[in-house]
Amino acid sequence: MKDKPLNEMLKVESVSILMRLLRDFGRNTLPLLSRKVPFIQKQFVAATIVSLREIVNEDFHVIVEPRNQVERLLARKDTDIHMYENYSLYFNRIAVLLNLQEPNMHGEARLLDPMGNIKKDMGLISSEEYHYTNDIKFLERMKYQFYQSCGRNTECIICIFSHHVPCTLKTHQCARLIDEFSKRTNEFLIISYEEVFYDTDEDEAWNILSHNSNIFCLHPFYFCPPKKSDKNIETYLLPWDEEEEPVCRRISRRLIRGLSNKRYRTEKKKRKSFCRHSEVLEFHVHEEI
Incomplete structure (x- = not known):
């Protein structure tokens, strides 16, 4: 798999289905998270781990059971959410992360650099604050579940949907962090988003991410894919109600x-x-x- 760039192995149509499903899943968990956190955030990171085969075959059942769990929890309207942990919800191979306020960590860093090692090497945090950046190791949990489902020898692809494009803010540099993570681990990643934070340079972020052959960047334009793909999306959206039908x-x-x-x-x-x-x-x- 490592012989080719990721964008040569995947179809845009298949990736767009997966990332839209991931986006919609993240959106639907926000009412649950709002029951547990003292303020509402627009920004979230929804992440999952899949195999190349699952994307090629457009087999995204990894989202089906977590989606059903979210439906049941929303219907119950209580705050007893055992998937909640420290501004996050975790479902088997899927995690939805909010930005942490204390310490100040973005969702991308929480997922890919929970111990702060990469940010420390990038000079974004000092040695004094290094021990404050220990977060839940979401990636380890998802990889464990992935290998349980797909086998230890199956190569994984980390898929990240961020409401805002991975930032270029001086104290976070999420786009650079993702790029550095991929270079250090040689992992494949798929990245997508739908909006741009006012203080982020979208062109710079896109340039950083798209020049890494292990990273597949999906532009928001593709969230209105051709009608042929819409049929596949509809299959996975059910039984969500009609309001979740793709706007396009x-x-x-x-x-x-x-x-x-x-x-x-x-x-x-x-x-x-x-x-x-x-x-x-x-x-x-x-x-x-």
């Missing part, structure tokens, strides 16, 4: 319906016009006779 597909359907109605109205007008014209001709013919 709803818009497309409305446009198609509007065009169809317009064509129908146009054809109806033509038929009426033709009938009236025929009646006038017939009247004139009778008069001449």
Whole structure:
């Protein structure tokens, strides 16, 4: 697998399905997290570990059972959430992480650098604050579950969806941290996002990540994939309600319906016009006779 760049082994359509599902899963956990944290955050990082085969076959059942758990927890409307731990929710091979306030850590760092080793080497934290950055080792947990499911010899791909593009902020440098993590571990990663934080340079972040052959960067543009892929997405979204239907597909359907109605109205007008014209001709013919 390491012989080729990741973007040569994967189809954009397949990756876009996975990352949209991951994005939607993260969004749907936010009401649960809001029951446990004192403030609402827009920023979240949703991460999972999958195999190349799962992506190629578009087999994303890794999300199905955690999604069902979220549905059940949302319906119960209580705060007894055993998956919650320190501004995070953990489900087997999936974790949803919020930024930590104390110590100040972004979700990407919590996932890839919980001990602060990479940030320390990058000069982003000092030796004095190094011992304060011990966080839960989410990646170790997910890898354990991955190898239990897929076998120890199966190579894994770490998939990260961040609401905001991995930042270029001086004290965090999440884009650089992801790049450095990949170089140190030789791990494959897929990265995507949907918005840009006002203090982040999106072009710089994209440039850092896209120049690493082990990182597949998916632009938000692809969250409205071709209609062929929408059928696959619909399969995995069920039984979520219709509100979770991809916006682009709803818009497309409305446009198609509007065009169809317009064509129908146009054809109806033509038929009426033709009938009236025929009646006038017939009247004139009778008069001449």
